[in-house]
Amino acid sequence: MIHPATELRFISEEIGYGVFAREPIPRGTILWVLCRLDMIFTPKEVAAFPPPYQPVLEQYSYIDAEGRVILCWDHGRYVNHSCEPAMLAVGGDFEIAVRDIAADEQVTCEYGHLNLIEPMACRCGAPRCRGLVASGDVLTLWPDLDRRTAIALPNARKVLQPLLPFARDASQFWDWVDGRARPPSHRDYHAAARRSATG
Numbered sequence: 001m002i003h004p005a006t007e008l009r010f011i012s013e014e015i016g017y018g019v020f021a022r023e024p025i026p027r028g029t030i031l032w033v034l035c036r037l038d039m040i041f042t043p044k045e046v047a048a049f050p051p052p053y054q055p056v057l058e059q060y061s062y063i064d065a066e067g068r069v070i071l072c073w074d075h076g077r078y079v080n081h082s083c084e085p086a087m088l089a090v091g092g093d094f095e096i097a098v099r100d101i102a103a104d105e106q107v108t109c110e111y112g113h114l115n116l117i118e119p120m121a122c123r124c125g126a127p128r129c130r131g132l133v134a135s136g137d138v139l140t141l142w143p144d145l146d147r148r149t150a151i152a153l154p155n156a157r158k159v160l161q162p163l164l165p166f167a168r169d170a171s172q173f174w175d176w177v178d179g180r181a182r183p184p185s186h187r188d189y190h191a192a193a194r195r196s197a198t199g
């Protein structure tokens with residue numbers, strides 16, 4: 001489930017739609033949470049869908065670090081990639097704002113986590129745009145991603161968290177925020193995905 005103060009907006013014929021903040025959203029806010037309405041499939045279940053479903057699933061679903069195929073039920077499935085994303089994953093169930101997001105700013109995430117089957121050309125416009133986004137990117141990016149997540153997490157206690165009631169395990173999130181447990185490293189998401197991909 002994507003944050004309630006976001007909405008879907010058409011950007012251009014080339015890019016299609018994107019998700020935008022309707023009001024300022026401060027750093028540390030949970031912007032997306034894996035909730036009970038999101039659909040979770042195994043790769044085998046996806047392969048069993050009839051052919052007309054395949055391009056739809058390919059476009060709107062993603063493969064997470066545990067090898068699960070996730071299809072977001074709401075406009076969370078339209079979140080675009082940026083090489084300087086507004087939100088980053090904390091474990092498999094949460095994405096948090098890693099900087100303050102202004103009203104009307106596009107809410108973006110890092111596709112380098114998402115085990116892209118094919119590398120994707122990127123023209124996100126960020127000064128540090130990588131040009132090509134591939135699933136192995138996290139192997140070099142993880143220290144920076146971990147650092148940005150670690151800076152944003154303590155702020156989670158100071159901001160409104162409308163998505164928290166929808167989390168499957170909110171206590172785990174607070175353990176990470178309050179320092180009782182270390183959040184998983186972005187490097188580990190990739191390692192877990194490699195393990196699940198190779199069986």
Ligand SMILES: [Zn+2]
Binds near residue numbers: 082122123126128131
């Ligand atoms: Zn880019």
